Amino acid sequence: MAWRNLWRNRRRTFLTASALSFGFVAAVLMMGFMNGMMEEMVSNGTEVVTGQIQIHAEAYRPERSIHDTMGGREGLDVGALVAAAEAQNGVAGVAPRLYGGGLVSSGDETVGAVLMGVDPEREPRVSRFASVFVEGGMPGPGEVAVGAALADKIGIAVGDEAVLVAPAADGSTGNDLFGVSGIYRLDLGGFDDSYALLELGTLQDFLAMDRGRIHEVAISVDRVRDADPVAERVAVAVAGLSPDLATEPWSVFLGQLYFVVSLASAMNSVVAFMIFGMAIFGVANTMLLATFERRREFAVARALGTSGVALGRIVVYEGLLLGVVALAAGAALAFPLLAHIRANPIDLSAFVGTYSFMGSAIRPQLTVEYSFQEPLVSAVALLGTGIVSALLPAWRAARLPPADVLADR
Amino acid sequence: MKKAAILFILAGAVLAAAPAAAQTDPEILEIIDEVDRMMQGASSAGSMRMEIDTEHWSRSLEMQVWSLGTEYSLIRVESPAREAGTATLKVENEVWNYLPRADRTIKIPPSMMLGSWMGSHVTNDDLVKESRLIEDYDIVISHDGDRDGEDVWEFTMTPRPEAPVIWGRIEQRIRKRDRMPLWAHYYDEDGTLARTMTFSDIRTMGGRTIPTRIMIEPADGEERTVITYVAIEFDVGLDEDFFSLRNLRAHQ
Incomplete structure (x- = not known):
């Protein structure tokens, strides 16, 4: 009955459903853009250097003392640690x-x-250093690679020799000559002007540290959003190697970035709430008008013995069905649009330049990220909107005094 | 490097051969001048031991030291073998290190001046700043009289507004009878004690009375650096030319 009623005034139904569909598309797109931006920030923030998961000795952060290596002064079996982490899904x-x-x-x-x-073989799977060499490549034993800004500042080029001086772990002063193997440009924060990469064993010797001593294991994951569960699995897997290991996902060691992303996600909900809030009033208005137009129809139904409750229920069903129709239409529109934008991000570089923020470079383009959660929330919100906005009209319809209406009083 | 500078400067209670400072009491300048005269143009050559205790390691270095006044000094490590030949040259406000393994001389950049010198609790900055106390600080006598049975002065030094210094205040006790420094306390900008320098084993060495043991202790923790003079001679006839980059590199 509700279904047939909807088709009785097609123009009205079409307009109302369009409003709902449009709301749905707008909400899904908005949240898609937001997610796209956040994903971009998170991947840039974590894929350039840090990785999405890091293991340290518990005491290492935040002071980052050279002495706080994993496994204490004795160090640990680095090969076993790496293998244990690598084995995790x-x-x-x-x-x-x-x-x-x-x-x-x-x-x-x-x-x-x-x-x-760094381990020149493993590092490229976690950070971008290896892929951003302007000249030369990763350092081998006895070599050093430096950032472009640093190379400029002290005037060195690939093939030159650089002197390195550093306080070693035993209190002595390490000093030696290293061949420059390459010059990289990450275009990010301080890495180009104040980092020098050496092969891990070379730096251990230079700092008078044994092969088992490292400060950090950086891990990249297949999907950024899975960082937390993967971190938990890695933590369990490596726990046996040393009692003082802290395994943390990026949301912990890049707390600021995580805060911003969480904030954006909360904003998503607010945006959805506002869009559907507006839709509720729009649809309720339409339905109220419709109810008024259909007073005679309802009065006849009441006069023929339909109870007020049954009548109200029909109106609510109409709202629900309207929601379903709108949802189908909205989904048919929104998802191809999402797919299109994802394949062809909207380029905003004409308006803004690349922006570096909290160690995360944001490219000036709008992209979207698929997500299961937001469209689902939007869909539920849409159906809810249909029902809620039908409640008042339904109540009005149920309370119509049939005799008065039919008598045009 | 620190050795000579610290020793002489502090020993002289800020004896730097600097022009009289406007804000400092003439009486203090007189004291300083007196000590200064004792040191005036003094060149010295000696050897010292530096023992460093940190939370993570302890070690001992033997070094040879040459100095001229408070503006020039050259220090060369003799042992342990791994670091033998490592040398530091301080000329006025600049510090160079010679690194034997790399066979290179590097000038310490401004950003690293607060870094540790030779792993000790002495910074590169200490080396150059000690000779500038009288220019960078206003000095007043905060106590004049008996302390622990000794007739002493206590100086309080507060940095001048534009002075490029890291301390908020320095206090120093000087023994009157022989103008020997007993200790210096360094306070940070919040007025918290940051480190203590203690002078002891005052005796005659090379014909002069000097504190032969200087202990530097950061206020937090159990760490310390102790510098002990093994031998020193004064008026050894060095001039400014001796304190050259060429001599910094020279193996002897």
Whole structure:
């Protein structure tokens, strides 16, 4: 009956359903854009250097003392640690790292730098260093790779020798000559002007540390959104190797970024709430008018013995059905649109430049990210809108005094 | 490097051969000048031991030291073998290190001046700043009289508004009878004690009375650096030319 009623005034039904569909499309798109931006921020924030999961000695952060290596002064079995992490489902890459602070010098120029010891084979699966070399490549034993800005500052090029000086773990001052293997440009924060990459074993020797001593294991995951469960699995897998390991997903060690992303996600809900809030009033208005137009129809139904409750129920069903129709139409429109934008991000570079924010470079383009949750929430909200906006008209319809209406009083 | 600078400067209770500072009491300048005269043009050559205790390691270095006044010093590590030949040259406000393994001389950049010198609790900045106390600080006598049975002065030094210094205040006790410094307390900008320098084993070495043991202790923790003079001679006839980059590199 409700279904047939909907088809009695097609124009009205079409308009109302369009409003709902449009609301649905708008909500899904808005949230898609937001998610796209957030995903971009998170991947850029985590894929460039940090990875999505990191393991440290518990004492390491935030001071990052050179002495707080995993497994304490004795270190641990780095190979076993890497293998254990690598074996976990969802892990894409595992890179052990060692850090030191020192000076990089060439000729008369000297600058302070973070010395980062990396495994040249494993590092590319976690960070982007290996793929952003302007010249040369990752450092082998006895070599160093530096950022473009640092290279400019002290005037070194690939093939030159650089002097490195750093306080070693035993209190002595490490100093040696290293061949420059490459110059990279990450275009991100301080990495180009104050980082120097060395092969892990080379840096361990330089800092008078054993092979088992590292500060960090950075892990990339297959899907960024799975970082938390993967981190839990990795934590369990490596727990036996040393009692003091802290395994953390990016939401912990990039707390600020996580905060911004969470905020954006909360904003998504507010946006959806506003869109459907407006839709509720629009649809309720239409339905109320319709109810008024259909007073005689309802009065006849009442006069023929339909109870007020049954009549109200029919109106609510109409609202629900309207929602279903609108949803079908909205989905038919929204998803191809999402797919299209995802394949062809909207380029905004004419309006804004690339922006670097909290270690995360944001490209000036609008892209969308698929997500199961937001369209579902929107769909439920849409159906809810249909029902809620039918409640008042239904109540009015149920309370119509049939005799008065029929008598045109 | 620190050794000579610290020793002489603090020993002289800020004896730097600097022009008289406008804000500082003439009486203090007189004291300083007196000590200064004792040190005036003094060149020295000696050897010292630096023992460093940190939470993570302890070690001991033997070094040779040359200095001229408070503006020039050259220090060369003799042992342990791994670091033998490592040398530091301080000329006025600049510090160079010679690194034997790399066979290179590097000038410490401004950003690293607060870094540790040779892993000790002495910073590169300490080396250059000690000779500038009288220019960077207003000095007043905060106590004049008996302390622990000794007739002493206590100086309080507060940085001048534009002075490029890291301390909020320095206090120092000087023994009157021989102008020997006993200790110096360094406070940060919040007025919290950051480190203590203690002078002891005052005795005659190379014909002069000097504190032969200087202990530097950060206020937090159990760490310390102790510098001990093994031998020193004064008026050894060094001039400014001796403190050159060429001599910094020279193996002897």
